[in-house]
Amino acid sequence: MSERRKPYPFDQIEPKWQAIWDERQLFHALNPGEGNFDPAKPKFYVLDMFPYPSGAGLHVGHPEGYTATDIVARYKRMRGFNVLHPMGWDAFGLPAEQYAIKTGQHPSITTRDNVAKFKSQLERIGFSYDWQREVNTTDPRYFKWTQWIFLKIYNSWFNPETNKAEPISTYRGDDPDSVRLAYIAEVPVNWCPELGTVLANEEVIDGKSEVGGFPVVRRPMRQWMLRITAFAERLIDELDGLDWPQSIKLLQRNWIGRSEGAEIDFAVAGVADSGAAVTDRGHKIRVFTTRPDTLYGGTYLVLAPEHSLVDLIVKKEQWPAMREYREKTARKSDLERTELSKEKTGVFSGAFAINPATNQKIPIWIADYVLIGYGTGAIGGVPAHDERDFEFAKKFDLPFVEVVQPSGGEPAMGFTGEGIAINSPIINGLSTREAKRKIIAWLEQRGQAKGAVNYKLRDWLFSRQRYWGEPFPVVWQDGHHRALDESELPIVPPPLDDYKPTGTGEPPLAKAKDWVRYSEKASRETNTMPQWAGSCWYYLRYCDPQNDQRFVGEEAERYWMGDSTAGIGLQNAERKSVAAGSIRNQPGGVDLYVGGTEHAVLHLLYARFWHKVLFDLGYLSKPEPFQRLVNQGIILGEDNQKMSKSRGNVISPDDVIESYGADAFRCYEMFMGPLEQMKPWSMRGVEGVARFLARVWRLMMSENQAGEWELSSKVKDIEPDKPQQKIMHATIKKVTGDIEALSFNTAIAQMMIFVNAFTNVETIPLSAMRTFLVLLNPFAPHLSSELWEKLNKQFGKSDGDITEQSWPDYDERVLVEDEVEIAVQVNGKVRDRVRLSISATEDEVKAAVLASPKIQQLTAGHTVAKVVVVPKKLVNIVVN
RNA sequence: GCCGAUGUGGCGAAAUGGCAGACGCAACGGACUUAAAAUCCGUUGGGCUUUAAACGGCCCGUGCCGGUUCGAGUCCGGCCAUCGGCACCA
Incomplete structure (x- = not known):
């Protein structure tokens, strides 16, 4: 027998309809002001996280979210919404370049091929994208505006008084370069020798690069940074109004890592006290703590090895040990630092400080368990009530003082929770919360402390030493950076045959000597932007993708990113589902954004940051980009394992569509289980x-x-x-x-x-x-x-x-029944069923149920204590 | 270690505090067929039991232990397991 007969001719009807949709451009959405645009229609913006077009093509995980959004898009159109449902390509970045280096093909060629492949695969599934709005981050007409946004960021600063980004022209200080939202800093960075580039903290996992898994080392380099930390507070606070999964909000909150506490000044003990040759009079060490209530238990101070005061306070005889320790620390990679984290290390500086609460002299130590990048780079060691200090003090034999009494029966030693202050004259007997408040007030009065908030979030390391990314619209002259004018955009990368990383940290673009030479005196910046840049704003470009005057037209932005107007002709049941958090009636931005959890803290945080900058500068109408976010769950292989080439359990959409058709593929993706859940593939299920x-x-x-x-x-x-x-x-x-x-x-x-x-x-x-x-x-x-x-x-x-x-x-x-079957329970167990008229009163129901022979038999000899009637559903007779 | 999510038949899963297992897969039985495939019909959580057979009847069951309630997969408290994130952030 020849090929098995198809259960229905999907192989004919699917290409037929895809051609019709394409020919008639049925899913093209009009912008305000265009042709037959109907302003009476409410808008609905339903967005997928656009893919990175890899050489491997789609796997069945990609179309899961895409199918969900496509269903919503088609449904919303039929409901009378003007639906924006676009797709595009996040095509700059490391993998394309790695592949190019391996195969010798230029990344622009592999990118073009991969995009074509992805697009044809998506089209085969029958998605109703408006392909007229397709964007590609590597297209000069697109990255012109990525560079334009960079200029806006570069030419802005964060005004702490207005709590907003403002044009740098409103800055009154004398060094604008020190406050720009894009700035240059010499910072210890994650240098990956194998990839020949630095990486963001987020791109380093367990001391290895996220792409490729190569080792990463710490190394100080001059880099472009974006001042995302200025927005830490708003990035946390404004999560509240978003309709996102709680777990994702939490992930972002933890990543930003807000801690409230105090900064406390410790005076360095004077010459007379220490007998040292150098003078250290007047030095103060500022520490950050979330537990000022434990100040009386502070028996030593620790500075990070990189702390600027180290040079000034270390005693002569301690210098050799100190120098050795610092060098050892500097050489440690992230991986080593993590691996060695169990055993605390450190050296004594020889100097002492005065605890402002006890007025006692306490030793100052240097240790790498204190990080220079967080808080003030110095801490007060409270061994009795902090795990890390506990270990450190044990190892170096420093004194312990218990100052918090747990409210349960536990021992105070090593207790890190909240309790009652003890051995702390000023705050004895107070709860942790009150003790904090009181001791801060007491210290503040004496000018020794102030309340402070700290964030774990670091500024965003924004430059890469790679070829395949957006060049910076910046030139250097006499050692200073200067932004180019908007009129010079886009800055197109030079055509380079040899785009391999140099290995020295000098970017490949430096090899294009003619390109680098901007003028007699000025030369171009040769770093490129990271992959995240293009994806930070693509959802805005979709609103108005052909606009060559502006990154997005004002009217288009206001319409698509504005409030979605109330739905039309809602029925009662739908109103209920609205109240229960459905996809209708959201207060603005993208109405539904579907994508994977892997972008919880990277893309979603960066995009929110850029959006807020542009909002502050008056280019956008809403402060948040994505009103509702949904994460689709990962699809596992048939063996319940993560799909991977090495396991050989990867399912390709093409094969599924070949055998069963695109409609079956779509429906199965959705029938597998709840969208947000992780679930295994099953061909039987298809x-x-x-x-x-x-x-x-x-x-x-x-x-x-x-x-x-x-x-x-x-x-x-x-x-x-x-x-x-x-x-x-x-x-x-x-x-x-x-x-x-x-x-x-x-x-x-x-x-x-x-x-x-x-x-x-x-x-x-x-x-x-x-x-x-x-x-x-x-x-x-x-x-x-x-x-x-x-x-x-x-x-x-x-x-x-x-x-x-x-x-x-x-x-x-039509749904109303005349009669309903009512379950009859005796003491909570179903014993009988009766059919009764829908209109029966509670008393009639009771009477009918108690009259049932079966129930009479079961209740004989018992007294009926209570009868619970659930209308139209169930009766429970309680007997004893 | 900390934070979060999940735990229901042989499998994927349903279930506003109100009849646990909808729907689908697999399995088994039947119809159609020379036969198979396809299709259609039926059975299918576990155990016990009545009966000539059938209809029936009873008990147990949503990771484990406890609580609230007339009634708990659902709410509360405590554990266990799996997965994910963070991890010297003071």
Whole structure:
């Protein structure tokens, strides 16, 4: 026997409809002011995280989120929304360049090929993207504006008084370069010799590069930084209003890492006290602590090895040990620092400080468990109530003083929680919270402390020593950087044959001597921007992708990124689902953004940061870019393992579509389980869903003698009967609510129930089929389009394609039953069922239930203590 | 170590505090077929039990232990396991 017969001719109808959609540009959204734009329509912006087009092509994980958003997009269009549903390419970055170096092909060529491959794969799935809005971060017409935004950032500063980014011209100080949001700093960076570039903290995992897994070492270099830390507070606070998963908000909060506490000054003990030769009079060491209430327990100070005061306070005889320790620390890579973290190290400086609470002399130590980049780079050691200080003090035999009494029975030694202050004259007996407040006030009065907030977040290391990225619109002259004028954009990278990293830390662009030479005196910046730059604002460009006057037109931005107007013709059940947090009526920005958790702190934080800068400068209408965020879960292989080439369990969408069709692929992706959940792939499951779609086909189509499909003679233009109407309206209700709630798996289950109910009936009512096809359309757009067209050819009387239909409403009255079955429980266990009229009163229900012979038998000899009636559902008789 | 998510049949999963397991997969039985595939119909959480057979009846069951409630997969407290994130951030 030849090839197995296809259950329905998806291989013919899918390309047919994709061609029709493309030809008619059915999914192209108009902007305000364009042609037939209808201002009465509310907007809905539904966005996917655009992919990095790798050489491997799509795997089944990509289209999971894409299918979900496509269903929502198609549904919203039918609901009368003007829907923005775009797609594009995040195509700059390390992997393309690594691949290019390996194969000798220029990254622009591999990128072009990969984009073409990705695009054709996506088109095969039948997504309703508006391809006229396609963007590509490597296109000069795109990165011109990436560079333009950089100029805006460079030419701004953060005004702490207004708590906003402002043009640098409002800065009144004498050194604007010291406050710019983009600045140059000599910082210890993550240098990856193998990749020949520095990496952001976020791109280093366990001391290895995220891309490639190569070792990363610490090394000081001059780099471009973006002052994201200025926005730390707003980035945390403004999470509150966003409709994001709690876990993602928490991830961002933890990453930003806000801590409230105090900065306390410790005076360095004078010459007379220490007997040292050098004078150290007047030096103060400022420490940051979240537990000022433990000040009385502070028995030593620690400075980070890089702390600037180290040189000034270390005693002569300690110098050799100190120098050795500092060098050893500097040489440690991140990996070593992490690995060696169990054993504390440090050296005594020979100097002492005065504890402002106890007035006692305490030793000053230098240790690398204190980080120069956090707080003040110095801490007060409280061995009795901090784990790290506990270990350190134990190792170096420093004194312990207990100052917090736990409220439970636990011992005070080593207790790090909140309790009652002891051995602390000023605050004895106070709770931790009150003790903090009081001791800060006491120190403040004497000018020795002030309340302070610290963030873990560091400024964003923004330069890379690579070829395949956006060049900076900056030149250097006489050792100073200077921004180029907007009119010079885009700055296009020079065509380089040898774009390999130099290995010295000098960027490949430096090899293009002619390009680097900007003028007699000035030369170009040769670093490039990191991959995140392009993805920081792509959602804005989609709003107005062809605009060559502005990064996004004002009107387009206001419309697509503004408030989505209230939905139209809401039914009660939908209002309920709105209240329960559905995808309607959000206060602005992208209305639904779907993507993976892996971007929880990188892309999503950077994009919010850029958005806020542009908002502050008056270029955007809302302070937050993504109003609602949903993370799709990872799809595992059939073996329940993460999909990977090495495990050989990768599923390609192409193969699935080849065997079962795009509609089956889409529906299975959604039927697997809840969108947000991690779940394993199953080819058997795909088959099951394909069978469902084939049943839909055969509901309306039958094979004639010649083996050709033709419209089934069972389909007739008659009214559905009562039970059919009931299931039809129940299906409208369920599918509508489930799409709003993104519960696509249960929506499909309901459609299966619908089809099962119409299988093997004598006549198939036309109207029920038409309604059903509209419901099915967002999930299986090709199949439903084809059947819709077949019905139209036979019966006429319907305008246009299925994609132009409006979403059906349901009638609650049809769903009302005359009679309901009521479960009868005795002491919480179901013992009987009775059928009763829907209108029966509570007393009538009670009477009917108690009259049931079965119940009488069960309750005989007992007294009925209570009867609980749940209307239309259940009665519980409590007996003793 | 800290933070978070998850835990329900052989499997993927359903279930506003109200009949646990919808829907699908797999398995088994039947119809159609020369036969198979496909399709259609039916059974399917575990155990016990009544009966000639059937209808039935009873008990147990949502990771474990406890609590709240007439009633708990769902709410509360405590554990266990798996996955994910952070990890000297003072």
